[in-house]
Amino acid sequence: MPLQALDQILEGRRSQPNQLIEVLQDVQKSYGYIPREAIESVSKGLGVPLIEVYRVASFYKAFKLKPSGKHVLTMCAGTACHVRGSGLLLDHAVSQLGVKPGEVTPDGLFSIEHVNCLGACALGPIIAENGSYHHHVTPAKLRKLIETLRSQEVEDAHYDQAQQLPRTRTPAPAAP
Amino acid sequence: MTRLNSYRELEHLRQRLLEQRQTITTTVMVCGGTGCRTSNSQAVIDAVREELTSQGLDGSVRLCVTGCHGFCEQGPVVIIEPGNIFYCHVTPEDAFEIVYQTVMKGEVIERLLYEDPVSGERFKTEGEIPFYKAQDRRILSRNRLVDPCSIEDYIAAGGYSALPIVLNGMTPQNIVNEIKASGLRGRGGGGFPTGRKWAECMEAPGDEKYVICNADEGDPGAYMDRCVLEGNPHLVLEGMMVGARAVGASKGYIYVRNEYPLAVKNSRIAVEQARELGLLGNNILGTSFSFDVEIARGGGAFVCGESTALMASIEGKVGEPRPKDVHTVVDGLYHQPTTLNNVETWANVPAIILNGSSWFASEGTKGSKGTKILSLTGRVKNTGLVEVAMGTSIREVVFDIGGGSANGNKIRAVQTGGPSGGCLPLDKFDLAVDFDVLAEAGSMIGSGGMVVMDEETCMVDVAKYFLTFLQDESCGKCLPCRVGIDRMLEIITDITEGRGRMEQLDLLEELGDTISQTALCGLGRTAPNPVLSTLRYFRPEYEAHIKEKRCPAGVCKALITYRIDPDKCTGCGVCLRSCVHGAITGQKKEVHVIDTQLCQKCGVCRSECKFDAVQVV
Numbered sequence: 133m134p135l136q137a138l139d140q141i142l143e144g145r146r147s148q149p150n151q152l153i154e155v156l157q158d159v160q161k162s163y164g165y166i167p168r169e170a171i172e173s174v175s176k177g178l179g180v181p182l183i184e185v186y187r188v189a190s191f192y193k194a195f196k197l198k199p200s201g202k203h204v205l206t207m208c209a210g211t212a213c214h215v216r217g218s219g220l221l222l223d224h225a226v227s228q229l230g231v232k233p234g235e236v237t238p239d240g241l242f243s244i245e246h247v248n249c250l251g252a253c254a255l256g257p258i259i260a261e262n263g264s265y266h267h268h269v270t271p272a273k274l275r276k277l278i279e280t281l282r283s284q285e286v287e288d289a290h291y292d293q294a295q296q297l298p299r300t301r302t303p304a305p306a307a308p
Numbered sequence: 309m310t311r312l313n314s315y316r317e318l319e320h321l322r323q324r325l326l327e328q329r330q331t332i333t334t335t336v337m338v339c340g341g342t343g344c345r346t347s348n349s350q351a352v353i354d355a356v357r358e359e360l361t362s363q364g365l366d367g368s369v370r371l372c373v374t375g376c377h378g379f380c381e382q383g384p385v386v387i388i389e390p391g392n393i394f395y396c397h398v399t400p401e402d403a404f405e406i407v408y409q410t411v412m413k414g415e416v417i418e419r420l421l422y423e424d425p426v427s428g429e430r431f432k433t434e435g436e437i438p439f440y441k442a443q444d445r446r447i448l449s450r451n452r453l454v455d456p457c458s459i460e461d462y463i464a465a466g467g468y469s470a471l472p473i474v475l476n477g478m479t480p481q482n483i484v485n486e487i488k489a490s491g492l493r494g495r496g497g498g499g500f501p502t503g504r505k506w507a508e509c510m511e512a513p514g515d516e517k518y519v520i521c522n523a524d525e526g527d528p529g530a531y532m533d534r535c536v537l538e539g540n541p542h543l544v545l546e547g548m549m550v551g552a553r554a555v556g557a558s559k560g561y562i563y564v565r566n567e568y569p570l571a572v573k574n575s576r577i578a579v580e581q582a583r584e585l586g587l588l589g590n591n592i593l594g595t596s597f598s599f600d601v602e603i604a605r606g607g608g609a610f611v612c613g614e615s616t617a618l619m620a621s622i623e624g625k626v627g628e629p630r631p632k633d634v635h636t637v638v639d640g641l642y643h644q645p646t647t648l649n650n651v652e653t654w655a656n657v658p659a660i661i662l663n664g665s666s667w668f669a670s671e672g673t674k675g676s677k678g679t680k681i682l683s684l685t686g687r688v689k690n691t692g693l694v695e696v697a698m699g700t701s702i703r704e705v706v707f708d709i710g711g712g713s714a715n716g717n718k719i720r721a722v723q724t725g726g727p728s729g730g731c732l733p734l735d736k737f738d739l740a741v742d743f744d745v746l747a748e749a750g751s752m753i754g755s756g757g758m759v760v761m762d763e764e765t766c767m768v769d770v771a772k773y774f775l776t777f778l779q780d781e782s783c784g785k786c787l788p789c790r791v792g793i794d795r796m797l798e799i800i801t802d803i804t805e806g807r808g809r810m811e812q813l814d815l816l817e818e819l820g821d822t823i824s825q826t827a828l829c830g831l832g833r834t835a836p837n838p839v840l841s842t843l844r845y846f847r848p849e850y851e852a853h854i855k856e857k858r859c860p861a862g863v864c865k866a867l868i869t870y871r872i873d874p875d876k877c878t879g880c881g882v883c884l885r886s887c888v889h890g891a892i893t894g895q896k897k898e899v900h901v902i903d904t905q906l907c908q909k910c911g912v913c914r915s916e917c918k919f920d921a922v923q924v925v
Contacts, residue, residue, distance in 0.1 A: 187626055188626055209528065211528045211686075211770075212529040212759050215761055215770070220911040223909075248526070248528045248781075253531050253691070254343055254684075255343055255380055255383075256685065271911050272915040
């Protein structure tokens with residue numbers, strides 16, 4: 133883990149315990165999750181006991197303690213999406229990908245996240261794929277989305293093989 | 309930009325901006341709110357900009373990327389002034405025609421106009437569209453005047469005019485009296501009189517006082533705060549400045565959900581711009597008033613909508629509420645007197661100062677003054693953000709503005725107030741949008757979520773949905789909420805899975821009453837509302853689940869089966885290929901069959917079938 137980035141995040145905030153959540157937000161933004169080493173450095177940097185940093189990092193939904201897949205499917209579970217059938221979408225994603233919310237597929241390509249509201253309620257059900265929103269999603273549309281992403285990956289892999297490039301992969305989930 | 313050192317300099321800047329804009333003959337407003345961005349409005353913005361440049365119109369036509377216009381279902385939305393011409397579902401390919409025909413020649417493009425789904429009539433202007441016509445958009449209409457990232461736009465549109473008034477001539481007591489007289493009540497859910505809150509904070513002793521804007525819109529299904537903060541952040545800031553002046557605060561926070569990246573970005577830009585102009589910082593406009601605002605990002609916890617939990621979160625701690633024997637107006641953030649209001653409440657403040665309390669109170673009912681923004685969603689035709697005068701009936705909102713049912717199904721209920729609110733049946737639709745009226749009926753306005761439900765919505769499932777949400781969001785500090793909600797969810801799950809017993813319904817009510825009376829914070833105390841209100845108005849539906857093991861709406865998975873209607877099935881094979889569980893069999897051009905043992909009821913086949921042959925029984 134590049135500690136330099138962490139230093140930058142802590143810059144100007146050292147010994148300020150009230151900056152804990154802001155710092156963790158930035159760590160999450162840089163690394164995609166909160167690595168164990170970061171928790172330790174943040175604890176030292178801000179002067180907050182390790183257990184307290186872990187408590188905050190595990191209390192708030194925004195923080196992930198494990199890395200996500202390459203494509204994160206964020207499923208909105210807001211009321212407006214729910215009455216338009218978002219529950220079916222979640223079940224479908226789970227059965228098609230074979231992983232539960234918060235888990236990563238063994239190939240590291242997909243993970244599912246379940247959030248309370250993405251705030252585009254008028255256009256529900258909403259699914260965000262790496263932050264880009266899809267509206268009025270049906271199980272059929274979701275199936276196609278997953279298939280498209282998969283086939284893109286296969287194409288990219290062929291291309292990389294032809295170019296003899298090493299494949300970039302998300303690191304395997306760290307031990308909890 | 310140079311710092312403004314007096315009211316006169318602010319007025320000069322306004323005049324200069326207005327003069328600069330005199331060369332502008334036409335304004336093209338493209339919605340850049342989250343809803344329209346979801347429908348790809350960024351591509352429309354780029355295409356229009358490119359087209360204007362290539363036609364050499366940069367100097368005379370202003371492209372304004374605005375916040376949300378409210379009619380999200382019709383996005384991307386483009387409005388052209390003068391003429392108030394309203395185009396919907398605009399694509400990047402339409403940019404040439406819009407610029408060449410409408411901007412340059414003043415001709416209207418028929419096919420981009422809004423078409424009434426019932427009468428087929430096309431409306432040329434925003435004002436004629438039924439969705440907008442029945443509204444009273446005191447706050448939301450201001451979104452279309454400004455680019456949220458431009459403080460110049462806000463100032464040119466008359467913004468920051470309330471600030472000189474409160475700094476020059478109004479004492480803190482005068483400000484508080486004006487807000488009290490307006491009858492403004494908190495828009496975040498509680499409905500507490502804002503003026504009283506400010507008065508208590510003003511009187512509380514303390515070296516440092518704080519004002520906070522709650523933009524941690526946790527109610528799933530409501531997004532009005534996001535749109536106001538995202539679309540007009542300076543309006544919220546100005547409201548906070550007025551509040552800070554009244555209570556004597558020198559520091560403010562906007563606590564905003566990190567799931568709202570555009571709101572975080574736009575409010576940060578707004579704060580920076582206001583600092584540059586000296587509207588935030590020391591000695592604002594040359595007076596002794598000093599005030600600054602910081603953006604604090606939330607961590608995605610519903611409980612942080614509760615005042616004490618929110619303040620703990622700003623302090624960098626776990627968002628757990630604490631008993632409020634001493635209110636936060638006396639002992640709040642860092643144990644100092646703190647005024648916490650929600651986005652919409654702050655956004656109402658500048659207009660009250662400018663136009664007077666009687667102007668504000670001219671709309672609304674006896675106990676609820678002004679307008680309320682509602683997020684109209686669910687199974688209704690026109691979904692989006694709606695602003696109506698308090699006292700408007702639910703019927704008007706759902707049928708006149710919302711256009712009624714989306715797909716011909718019968719509308720049967722509306723859920724208001726989110727997880728703390730309740731479901732009201734069709735025969736209560738004449739009730740008014742009013743804090744006290746809805747509370748009496750067992751629901752609440754809450755932050756303004758209004759989710760419309762039809763005969764394909766199962767009320768028991770809705771109750772289960774909210775309990776699941778609340779159980780997940782309970783911080784776990786107090787027992788009634790932590791264990792009580794869990795037990796209620798256990799019972800409801802039994803009912804939806806066919807194991808329910810009639811006596812459990814009474815137990816649900818008893819548990820609900822106990823939790824409401826004993827939980828520590830607002831989240832817990834209101835948590836049983838969705839169950840209690842559905843039990844009150846939709847008891848027969850619970851009984852159908854228990855006695856007949858039947859889900860009348862066809863939602864609860866354990867009580868339904870999927871089948872293929874042999875009369876409708878054409879044997880096209882689409883469902884067979886889409887089923888990931890291998891539960892569908894059949895030969896090409898012959899009727900297909902679902903194996904109920906293998907079927908996981910995921911609904912893919914139903915949404916794939918073009919002949920409506922897959923049914924739920």
